[in-house]
Amino acid sequence: SQQGEEDPQALSIQEGENATMNCSYKTSINNLQWYRQNSGRGLVHLILIRSNEREKHSGRLRVTLDTSKKSSSLLITASRAADTASYFCATPHTGNQFYFGTGTSLTVIP
Amino acid sequence: GAGVSQSPSNKVTEKGKDVELRCDPISGHTALYWYRQRLGQGLEFLIYFQGNSAPDKSGLPSDRFSAERTGESVSTLTIQRTQQEDSAVYLCASSISYEQYFGPGTRLTVT
Numbered sequence A: 001s002q003q004g005e006e007d008p009q010a011l012s013i014q015e016g017e018n019a020t021m022n023c024s025y026k027t028s029i030n031n032l033q034w035y036r037q038n039s040g041r042g043l044v045h046l047i048l049i050r051s052n053e054r055e056k057h058s059g060r061l062r063v064t065l066d067t068s069k070k071s072s073s074l075l076i077t078a079s080r081a082a083d084t085a086s087y088f089c090a091t092p093h094t095g096n097q098f099y100f101g102t103g104t105s106l107t108v109i110p
Numbered sequence B: 001g002a003g004v005s006q007s008p009s010n011k012v013t014e015k016g017k018d019v020e021l022r023c024d025p026i027s028g029h030t031a032l033y034w035y036r037q038r039l040g041q042g043l044e045f046l047i048y049f050q051g052n053s054a055p056d057k058s059g060l061p062s063d064r065f066s067a068e069r070t071g072e073s074v075s076t077l078t079i080q081r082t083q084q085e086d087s088a089v090y091l092c093a094s095s096i097s098y099e100q101y102f103g104p105g106t107r108l109t110v111t
Helices: none
Strands: A005-007 A010-014 A019-024 A031-037 A043-050 A055-058 A061-066 A071-076 A085-092 A098-100 A104-109 B005-007 B010-013 B019-024 B031-037 B044-050 B065-069 B075-079 B088-095 B106-110
Touching: A005 A085, A010 A019, A019 A104, A031 A061, A031 A071, A043 A055, A043 A061, A043 A071, A071 A085, B005 B088, B010 B019, B019 B088, B019 B106, B031 B075, B044 B065, B044 B075, B075 B088
Parallel strands: A010 A104, B010 B106
Antiparallel strands: A005 A019, A019 A071, A031 A043, A031 A085, A055 A061, A061 A071, A085 A098, A085 A104, B005 B019, B019 B075, B031 B044, B031 B088, B065 B075, B088 B106
């Protein structure tokens, strides 16, 4: 099974609200990344957090990493309709592989 | 600058035909990945190229799948004798570190 798994699978919120999605993984990692995908096409890198970091900010994004619980969360504050997309976490795996979870589908209602 | 490009953007083929998908990575990116994404699913790793090293083919689902890359430039993913279960979006990504830059994908439909 895939290592990085996001929850919830789907999330629907009103514009202006905050959106939180979570990612759990199984093995030790040295970094974790979050990506966004619009309309089932190419993914866009959002943020990378290293294993020695607990929290990282980028604009309206806040990512946390808890290596003891093997989990990460992505918070999008003051959501906008344009934030509607699928969000994936990615963790390095053995060799050169990255595990991408099945994603959280976020819908922001205007 | 130019991002990762893929062609064709859409491909419809009959079962049993061969298809070739193309990926043009960002110039200077030594690493190149191919992924498959079925509808509503996550990304499935297929193959990884790093410079002139031997590719990591561990994700290829069957011997009908193959990929090539010339140096640090264009890569092609070939699927022989396509099956309906091959229908998916095929994504290519290039990188020079952990961050991957994705192309728009090729949507393959096998009828």
